Amino acid sequence: MASENQRIEDELSYPILLAERIRKSVDEAESFKFECSEVWKQVDRLLQMLRTLVRFASTTPSLYEVPIRRVAAECSKNLERAVTLVRKCKRQSFLRRVVNIVSTADFRKVLNYLEASVGDMKWLLSIFDTDGTGGGGIELSLPPIASNDPILSWVWSFIASIQMGQLNDRIEAANELAAVAQDNDRNKKIIVEEGGIPPLLKLFKESALPSAQIAAASALCILANDVDGVRTIVNGLGVPIVVQVLGDSPMRVQIRAANLVARMAEHDPLAQEDFARENAIRPLVTLLSFDTFDDDHAGQLGKQSMHTIMQINRELEKKLLVTSSNRQFTSSYSNSYSHMEGSSRVGNHRKERENEEPEVKLKLKISCAEALWMLAKGSVSNSRKITETKGMLCLARLVEKEQGELQYNCLMTIMEITAAAESNADLRRAAFKTNSPAAKAVVEQLLRVIKEIDSPLLQIPAIKSIGSLARTFPARETRVIGPLVTQISHKVSDVATEAVIALCKFASPENFLCVEHSKAIIEFNGVPSLMRFLRRNEDTQLHGLILLCYLALHAGNSESLEQERVLTTLEGVDRTVISQHPAIKELVSKALVHLNLYHAGTHSQRMSYYP
Known part of the structure; x- marks a missing residue:
């Protein structure tokens, strides 16, 4: 097969050259003349179709070349077989005729090969509509070249229609391609390998019809299910296209665009970075903030919060007045998005936005929240960008007033941002300062979810978020400790375990205020709850033991520790727990030494477990 870098016209010239050679060899044949003439009939049909295809290829600016190259390569192989066979029919010496034995079976075999190539060429010309009628459409017949894998011919036909067809055909083909991709991962891989993503991106970017953009985005979302699919979209300059849309x-189109951001960011960290460079976070936060704040809520957040909210509303108002000239998409992707923070194109569809149904507005917010969640996941830089765009206030407000999927996605976004803050001191200090209105609003809603909403699905990310922020709370901020201690007794084991893990971050020696926080945990009656937690099952013991050791180390003289016989409990720690987690052995030993300064234990047990 010729190189894919070779011009398609040059690649088609080789089988045409072979056909001309066959014509000459047929004229020179001395034996099997009838069979040679039958070969020429098939070759002549191929020759006419090849020339038609060359003319079409040379005059078509946007040509889908993948099936042409595949069919041309297969056609060349079959023509090479025909050349070899027909040349054996020339006048030769007796010895050469004995060595090169030719039979009618050889001709039948070659004729079958040529007939298959004729079928392939017919199919190829049908999907390209080379007669110029403009119909073309989707061709679901099966060419011989794809007889062992029918999906391949369908994929070729759909992609050709998306790339070269009329708009209605392109929409239909995009929907069909999405359906094929949804069947299994193998189909997705075939679509990506056969070049399906570039024409989908083109349809998504250039079409002025929302239904066309929705069809393209839906197919791209399905294809962006692994790193390879996402990288192909990224390499096709898909990130700036998605941000533009x-x-x-x-x-309704923005919903699909946000879904695509979420899928790409979920499967590829490089896509996360590319979206950040293209300033995708700003329009996502803007869309999420739309209709989110009201005057009553603004009054509740104090003067600084009020100023921030009014600033957001002013930004939204400016964006809604942006002129349609901003729709122009320049050839330089990096330059065209450098000013996105100051001039979003949302305003071009103000009327559509105002008239949309509440269900559509809700779906858009759900999609934007999920996109922000995936962009923030494991990314300190993206989390910082979200906090810099006033996204935290918006997330807190939505957690407060919304329910269901939107509330969950906002909580998961907050969880990822707080996790990033836990790992990065600069982000923690910048975004979660004690006097920050956004930080206060977020913490208030996290605590409300933990205390008031009996849903493990929502409580777990809220608890994790509070735990990630453990080093940001001053000693006097004991109100965050009480709800976590309460959740140690939660009937759902996962919620109780997350509460214990979060409290470990408060009581950990790495926390500057570990002593004060440990005392607060004990004051909120945390020790009895923790002792009951340890009796639940072995799977939860490790984190419970770690927290118990921290409390013993930082508040060993507490009466609650003595009343609950913590010393005896630590002395009786199962050997299997220690053997499975060697790091806990040293911690338990330190806790025992510290407790022995204040409480009397069972010496025989200590000797038994710690020789």
Whole structure:
């Protein structure tokens, strides 16, 4: 097969050259003349179709070349077989005729090969609509070259229609391609390998019809299910295209664009970075903030919060007045998005936004929240960008007033941001300062979810978020300790375990205020709850033991520790726990030494477990 870098016209010239050689060899044949003439009939049909294809290829600016190259390569192999066979029919010496024995079976075999190539060429010309009628459409017949894998011919036909067809055909083909991709991962891989992503991106970017953009985005979302699919989209300059559509489209299209951001960011960290460079976070936060704040809530957040909210509303108002000239997409992707923070294209669809149904607005917010969640996941830089765009206030407000999937996605976004803050001191200090209105609003809602909403699905990310922020709370901020201690007794084991893990971060020696926090945990009656937690099952013991040791180390003289016989409990720690987690052995030993300064234990047990 010729190189894919070779011009398609040059690649088609080789089988045409072979056909001309066959014509000459047929004229020179001395034996099997009838069979040679039958070969020429098939070759002549191929020759006419090849020339038609060359003319079409040379005059078509946007040509889908993948099936042409595949069919041309297969056609060349079959023509080479025909050349070899027909040349054996020339006048030769007796010895050469004995060595090169030719039979009618050889001709039948070659004729079958040529007939298959004729079928392939017919199919190829049908999907490209080379007669110029403009119909073409989707061709679901099966060419011989794809007889062992019918999906391949369908994929070729759909991609050709998306890339070269009329708009209605392109929409239909995009929907069909999405359906094929949804069947299994193998189909997705075939679509990516056969070049399906570039024409989908083109349809998504250039079409002025929302239904076309939705069809393209739906197919791209399905294909962006692994690193390879996402990288192909990224390499096709898909990130700036998605950000452009996100900023300047009707709501129903923006939903798909946000979904695509979420899928790409979920499967590829490099896509996360690319979206950050293209300032995708700003329009996502803007869309999420739309209709989120009201005057009553603004009054509740104090003067600084009020100022921030009014600033957001002013930004939204400016964005809604952006002129349609901003729709123009320049050839330089990096330059065209450098000013996205100051001039979103959302305003071009103000009327559509105002008239949209509440269900559509809700879906858009759900999609934007999920996209922010995936962009923030494991990324300190993206988490910082979200906090810099006033996204934290918006997330806190939505957690307060919304329910269901939107509330969950916002909580998961907060959880990822707080996790990033836990690992990065600069982000922690910048975004979660004690006097920060956004930080206060977030913490208030996290505590409300932990205390008031009996849903493990929501409580777990809220608890994790509070735990990640453990080093940001001053000693006087004991109100965050009480709800966590209460959840140690939660009937759902996962919620109780997350509460214990979060409290470990408060009581850990790495926390500067570990002594004060440990005392607060004990004051909120944490020790009895923790002792009951340890009796639940072996799977939860490790984190419970770690917290118990921290409490013993930082508040060993507490009466609660003596009343609950913590010393005896630590002395009786199962050997299997220690053997499975060697790091706990040293911690338990230190806790025992510290407790022995204040409480009397069972010496025989200590000798038994710690020789």
